[in-house]
Amino acid sequence: MQRSLFRKYFSVCCSIVLMSIVVLGIIFMVFAAQYFREDKLGALEKNAEYAAELTQNHIVSVNGTYQIVDYNSSLTSSWVPMAKAMNADIYLANLSGDVLLCTHRSNCSHKVYGIDKEIIQQVEENGIYTEVGKMGEIYKSSYYTVGVPMYLTDGRVAGVVFASSSAQGLTDFMSEIFKMFLLSALVMMVVTFALVYIVTGNLVRPLQEMVKATESFAKGDFTVRVPVNERDEIGKLSMAFNNMATSLAQQETVRRSFIANVSHELKTPMTSIAGFIDGILDGTIPPEKERHYLSIVSDEVKRLSRLVRSMLNIAKIEAGEMKLKPTVFDVNEVVLSSIFTFEQTIDAKHLEIKGLDAGKIMVEADEDLIHQVVYNLLENAVKFVNEGGYIEVSYTVDPKRTYINIKNSGEGIPKDEISKVFDRFYKTDRSRSIDKTGVGLGLHIVRSIVNLHQGEVIVRSVEGEYCEFSFSVATAPKALSKQAKPISAREV
Incomplete structure (x- = not known):
């Protein structure tokens, strides 16, 4: 049990926890990367829009044509603080893709390569352009880039302001996030595995105790019990x-x-x-x-x-091997034939037999087995009836059950022994001195056969007066005896 169920349950739980942490980590990293990307692009967009507003103040009309002037002095100087704050490049391109202004003063790749006209067209059509890439051939590594249009007073687009920042920050950000998550996950795994170990031990412990108990049972010791601590x-x-x-x-x-x-x-x-x-x-x-x-x-x-x-x-x-063969027969005839078997003993004891004139009592049962029941009860009555006493047979019938009652006078059965008379090999102290040939199985067989017929057997006794055994079998269909009166529940 310790090597199989405990380890299996513990390993399964730990595997589930570990897989959950891994899946949670992946989802968390994906959301973190998405959040960082959207946050970075949002910040670049705001700075690009602000740069576009500043740039609009420097647009003048020359001979009916709009031109951007004074871009090498005050305009560029106003972009630089924003670019440094964002660690980004801010640059302006006209509708032809030529870069006119850039905060990256030395070796500006933006002016060398220019902006792809398709990008300019997307800004004109959509009002914004976002990219995580190299902007064509401008950058050698991945950059976040946002482009916003710069409008004229009549609503036409005069140019596009771009803001670009290296995506290396995402790698650094994700690396730090991963370190924090990994440290937290390790702490959580240690705590969780410890709790799972304790809980698994508590769940498996009763089963381990059951295994020990079964080992004791195998050795013949049935005194071991398993503690019951929960109601689950x-x-x-x-x-x-x-x-x-x-x-x-x-x-x-x-x-x-x-x-x-x-x-x-x-x-x-x-x-x-x-x-x-x-x-x-x-x-x-x-x-x-x-x-x-x-x-x-x-x-x-x-x-x-x-x-x-x-x-x-x-x-x-x-063992359930004895199968019933129910038939409809006269149980009184069975009683009469059984009494004749004890004729010599009855004559020797000068006994009076009562109730043999009951007429036909039709029942539905296995006739051979009921004959054995009647024989055993009559044999018991003949053995323990006092000399010169009586044996009385009576019947009580209702539509469902017929009760056969066999009563004999005599010493009866003590109250404290009535509940034991149907046990195997049980013989009362008095019966041991009277019955030298019996083995104490007759009444046990009676109860077993009656139970097999879904009936019941009852013993009533008054010490010094009588002892009566009563058992029930099914009444035959449409054969309610006219000679017998119904029995009350109290009498049974």
């Missing part, structure tokens, strides 16, 4: 992880208990079987008693068979 998605994930850990711990406890109970239940009959068979083989058991002990071995084998069959059924139900 990570916090919800941590809570879900802790809930899963609790569930795993409970399942591990159940698994160990299941293995211990199965081992115990298998060990007891197998020990008896081995002991009796060894006694018969080595002659310890006399021949006249061999049949007696072989019958005990047979009972133990049957007990093992019931245990294995019950565990297989539970495994199929829990």
Whole structure:
């Protein structure tokens, strides 16, 4: 986790920050260059216009022709301060492109090369000319140049005043701007990367703790929990992880208990079987008693068979492999056939059976599985009913569900044990002394099968009086029994 997710997230965030700074720098430099260019051209334009205004005062008419006079003295001297302030050249050209005046006194390239007539025409047509270049062959490097017209009193253009300044200033300006931006960006990257490192660590830490917890789970330690410090998605994930850990711990406890109970239940009959068979083989058991002990071995084998069959059924139900085959049948007929199975025990205990005259009770369910439910509940009732007591079967039917109630007199189930009777291998203290052959899976199978039918099973008991189990299945369509009265929600 530390080497993959943390580094991946940290590197991605840092890459995004770095790319953002680079893009921001490019945009900033472009805007800075644009601002510098517009500012420089704007300043040159203002100075060129002011120079044009000054020049208009020196235009005179000679024989009907306008001429610029006195340009070598006062006119030029008034341009020079502006040119020095702007570090620029100011020069005047006539409409033919000839340079008449220039603040660049020595070796003036403007007068040597002149101005391209196309430039003069653009000034006449557009009222201004701007360029970042070499003005033809005048300059050897790039210059900012602005040209404005000089008008006569009648509105005609008499000439063009140009102001040019070296573009080298942009390079110097951008260099300084870049240095400042680079220094600021470095400081921001250090601070941002540190914050991203801390935030990434805080985000990944719960996941790292989950990894450590899963490693503990793999070793069988389910006590580790992940701290929940936030209410965000990570916090919800941590809570879900802790809930899963609790569930795993409970399942591990159940698994160990299941293995211990199965081992115990298998060990007891197998020990008896081995002991009796060894006694018969080595002659310890006399021949006249061999049949007696072989019958005990047979009972133990049957007990093992019931245990294995019950565990297989539970495994199929829990794995979702047991599929229902619902049919419409008379559940009362199933109850009657199951009661006949215990006829000898019923006669031996002198029991009274009540409620067998209910008539047809039609339900829709898997008949074989419901038969197993009824058999298990009746077997449980026959085992724990008091001698000379009773077993009562009753039905309550409503349009959707039919409730089958099996009640027996006797000691009942203590209140503190009622919630546990459906657990696997659970047997009450009293049942352990009475039931020597049961393994504590019958009621668990009952609940599993009833739940598979989307029903419910309920136990009611009063100590010293009775115990009653009630389970529900779907009522058969259009088969609401006339013999049964609807059950109230309170009774259920």
